[in-house]
Amino acid sequence: MESESPGGSTPKGSPYRVICTPTDSEADSEQEWITETVLDPVDGPGPDDAGGYTSDSASTARSDADWEPVSDPATDSSPEQSAGSESDTQVDTSDANEPSVDTSSEPMVEPGTDTKHSSKSCKSIHENFIANKHCHTRQPETGKNDSTRKKPTIEVTRKGQRKHRKKKDLNKLVTEVLADLAEDNTIRTHSSSYVTDGTEHDEFIENTISYPAFEYFKCEILGSDGGAIEALKQVDIVTQQLNPELCETMLVPFLTEAQRSMPVHLLRLIVDVWYTLSKISNTESYICAIIQGVAYLISQEDPSIRRKAVELIVEIVNDVSSSDTCYDVMGSAVMPLLKQLSESEWFADAVSACNLIPLLYAEASKQDKCELRECYKHLWESNLTIVRLEVARNLEKLLPIMNMDDSISMFWLVLKNMSVYHQDQVRAHCVDACLSFARRCTPEQNLSFSYPVILAAAGDPSWRVRKALAERYDRIHEIFGEDELVMHLLDTHFDLLNDSEDIVKDAAVGAFVDWCHALSIPLAERYITFFESHLEESSNQVRQYICNIFATFASKMDPERVGTVLGPLVRRLLRDECTDVRLCILNKIELLCEPEDFDKGIGAQINETIDRVLQTTHWRHRLILAEKITTFNQHFGFHNFEKHFLPILFRLLMDNVWKVRATVLGCIEDICAECKQSWVSDTILTELIKIYVEPRNSRYVATDDVPLSYAFKITIIQALVAVAKSLDVQNALARMIPVLLKATKDPTANVRFVAIKAMRSLFLIYKDDSPEPLLRLRGMLMKLREDADLDVRYYAKMAIDTCDACFPTD
Structure with a gap:
């Protein structure tokens, strides 16, 4: 048909x-x-x-x-x-x-x-x-x-x-x-x-x-x-095709039912869908339908889905509260959900309720707040440890936003019981909740409420609880003040700094590094005395922390007091068997000793440490030493630098690790800028040229490194540019140009184009001077434009363009 x-x-x-x-x-x-x-x-x-x-x-x-x-x-x-x-x-x-x-x-x-x-x-x-x-x-x-x-x-x-x-x-x-x-x-x-x-x-x-x-x-x-x-x-x-009424009657019910058969990866996406739908209308029935749909996601086992669903509920409540709606979204939609979650035996429901209550408490009415507190107390009575752990974790957020009387009631009914709970992770979270509560209390109230909980945590048999307290002593100092700390909690801190468990001791000393600057000098000296008496029994990591603590204290003390109190300890640490501890002292040496102390014994110990570092196979140790070369020149003076540290400069310049060599190049530029041109030309420039042209005659080049590798040649060429920034045309070009011309004939293309880049740098450095000494370089660059290597030709053209721009011809 x-x-x-x-x-x-x-x-x-x-x-x-x-x-x-x-x-x-x-x-x-x-x-x-x-x-x-x-x-x-x-x-x-x-x-x-x-x-x-x-x-x-x-x-x-x-x-x-x-x-x-x-x-x-x-x-x-x-x-x-x-x-x-x-x-x-x-x-x-x-x-x-x-x-x-x-x-x-x-x-x-x-x-x-x-x-x-x-x-x-x-x-x-x-x-x-x-x-x-x-x-x-x-x-x-x-x-x-x-x-x-x-x-x-x-x-x-x-x-x-x-x-x-x-x-x-x-x-x-x-x-x-x-x-x-x-x-x-x-x-x-x-x-x-x-x-x-x-x-x-x-x-x-x-x-x-x-x-x-x-x-x-x-x-x-x-x-x-x-x-x-x-x-x-x-x-x-x-x-866009459905109006808000149809979204409520068709789309929302469909998604509410469809999500029950969705796999987890789709549930992660549907949270964003509910967020989009929540922006369409603020009517009471519509918002209740949205929250009912999100309630399924709050009960999911996947914590990422629960977290996003909780955030969405809070976002919806805030949006409705900030709008001109005339209904109570907490009472009509959220409170029934929270009661249902808190009474559920499914752990995901109870955990989500623990997260929701602190986030919604501030927006709740007086009656709703009372019900929220009852829900929170009921959650603490759960038989599930994971729920009690979540109650303990979120109590820190809830206590600061509650009325003081309600906080005290919550302290006795929940927090006090948390401090003696058999699970140590719950007791560890109790420390955070206690400090959050103590911030609102008077000294008299803290004496009755907070101090007993803190002292109990300090003597807790679990290292996890003691570690949690040790890491939060900065908050204790901030909340209670130095006087209260000295009176009630100083000995407790000393016990934690010398705890029998290394993990607690490391955490206590490591945290102290970050807030020791807030101490007064008298209290700092008490800590110095304590660390001095326990230095030998400390681990390598703890001794490194102690070096940093001493440097922080020294920055606040008079130089004379530093020499009296910390001088013996600095010498003692410079003899430490651990190279890392010695390097910690060298890294802060400008704070821990005076220039005149160099000739009083510290200089010999510094040189011994440097020799030990130069022989190590750990390049990061040598990198720390390279970073301090400029500091040695500034702190100990030119005489000591030339005598003790200049040879170290050239030895590190020939290091096998590029990072070390690059750091030394920066030091050379800084040192040459601070010294006289004559000394730079006679000492540093002369030695650099000798290393490149006659490496066998240089005492800084090892026999195995002759002839120089292309990496060392590149380093010397870059060092010449660093030196040229501090020299005039007469002192620099006459001696540098032959070296650069030799480098342009090197069989390795890398050396040739680095030499060309050095010529371009010289054009920029001396662009305000007479161009005659540089014309010879331009002629060589014209030949290099025909080089077999593509990179060489590219940089040659770039250098010629720079030369013409710096020295235009009429």
């Missing part, structure tokens, strides 16, 4: 069917037609170059089993008609004014028809949407040519060979279809077993007719993960 379609025709032999259906209200008036391109489940051809389709009889042949017709007694075709349409299905558009439906291939069910549908899942709708673009064309006006109409776009998929799209293509398709459907409210119908009886079918058809983007969104959510992920990301397109 042939039918007429106002939307185009299907080529003969095509594996596609075009079904044309009139709308309910306009079938008689022929005002509007919907053309739906449906994939025929047979092997079909692809589009040819002309935009049509080619096929042969073998490819289009199929059996009755290949069809999935929608049976309708009113429109079923005769066997002869069906047989006549098995090979080909086509639409005759010879008379566009009299459209008819092709019922030979698949009868079409009109909206509102009470029929029994075939077994076709919602997934088939999803695949139908993805595999086919629905083409909607209006009936052409009388007198217009059919060629002016747009032809439907068809995607080809062969039977039994489902086209597997890449995820990126699928995501793009879902986004495009959602956007198209959101902009298009054209009436359409689809048959599906998603509905069962006539009533549900009518409702389904109504939703499909009015809100195609929402129906497509539902199919994607219930379909594959790839489509669901992209659909969740594009939920705002659906909300």
Whole structure:
């Protein structure tokens, strides 16, 4: 049977069917037609170059089993008609004014028809949407040519060979279809077993007719993960088609139910969907529905989902509270949820309640605050250790925002019991809660409430509790003040600094490094005396911490007092068996001794330490020494530097590690800037040239390093540039240019282009001086533009351009 379609025709032999259906209200008036391109489940051809389709009889042949017709007694075709349409299905558009439906291939069910549908899942709708673009064309006006109409776009998929799209293509398709459907409210119908009886079918058809983007969104959510992920990301397109009332009655209930069957990775995305939906309306019923949907996420075992859901609840409450709504969102939506969570035996519910209560307490009414406190006390009585641990962790946030009387009540009912709980992690969190409570108390109240808890934590048998207290002594000093600390808690701190467990001792001393600067000098000297008496029994790490503590104390003390109190300890630490401890003293040497102390014994110990470091295989030790070369020159004076530290400078310049050499290059530039030009030229420049030209005659070049490697040559060239910044033209160029010209003839390309870069630097350094000494370099650069190495030619051109810019010719 042939039918007429106002939307185009299907080529003969095509594996596609075009079904044309009139709308309910306009079938008689022929005002509007919907053309739906449906994939025929047979092997079909692809589009040819002309935009049509080619096929042969073998490819289009199929059996009755290949069809999935929608049976309708009113429109079923005769066997002869069906047989006549098995090979080909086509639409005759010879008379566009009299459209008819092709019922030979698949009868079409009109909206509102009470029929029994075939077994076709919602997934088939999803695949139908993805595999086919629905083409909607209006009936052409009388007198217009059919060629002016747009032809439907068809995607080809062969039977039994489902086209597997890449995820990126699928995501793009879902986004495009959602956007198209959101902009298009054209009436359409689809048959599906998603509905069962006539009533549900009518409702389904109504939703499909009015809100195609929402129906497509539902199919994607219930379909594959790839489509669901992209659909969740594009939920705002659906909300644009639905008004707030429909979002509340259709979209929110659907997501509330659909999320119960979602995997974890989709639940992480749906939190953002609920956030988007929460911004649509602030009506009481809508917000209650949103919170009811988020309640499922709060109960998830995955902590990341719970955390995001808790943050979303708080965000919703803040948004509603800041708006001009006239209802109490806490009382109507949140409080019932919190009561349900706190009374639940599922750990995730109780843990989420522990996190929610401190975040919502400040926004609650007086009555709600009372109920929140009761919920929190009830949570502490839970039989689950993980819940009690969460109560202890969040009590620190809750106590500061409560009324003082309520805080005291919470202290006795919860915090005091936490301090004696059998689980040590709970007792460790009790320290934070106690300090948060103590910040609000008077000295008399702290004497009764806080000090007993702190002293009990200091003597706790668990190292975890003592470590927690030791790491928070900076807060103790801040909250109670130095006088109270000295009176009640100083001996306790000394015990922690010398704890029997190394992990506690390391934590106590390491934390003390960060806040010891806040102590007064008399109290600092008491700590110095304590550390001196326990220095030998301390670990290497603790002794390094002590060196930093002494340097901090020394920065606040008079130089004479530093020499008296810390001088013996500095000498003692410079003889330490651990190189790292000695380097800690060297790193702070300008604070721990005076320049005149160099000749009083400390200089010899410093030289001994330096010799030990130069022989070590740890390059980071040598790096620390290289970083202090400039400090040695500034602190101990030029005489001591030239005598003791200049040889170290050249030895480190020839280090095997690039990082050490690069650090020394910076030191050379700084030292040359502070010294006289004559000394720089006679001492440093002379030695650098000797190392490059005559490495065998230099005492700083090892025998194994001769001839110089390309890395050492590059370092010397860069050092020449660093020295040139402190010399004038007469003292620099006459001696540097021969070295650079030699470097440009080096067989290694790296050396050649580094020499060229050095020439370019010289042009910039001496651009305000006479150009005659530099003309010789430009001539060499012109030759290097023909070098075999690409990098050499590139830098040669760059250097020539710089030369011409610095010394333009008339």
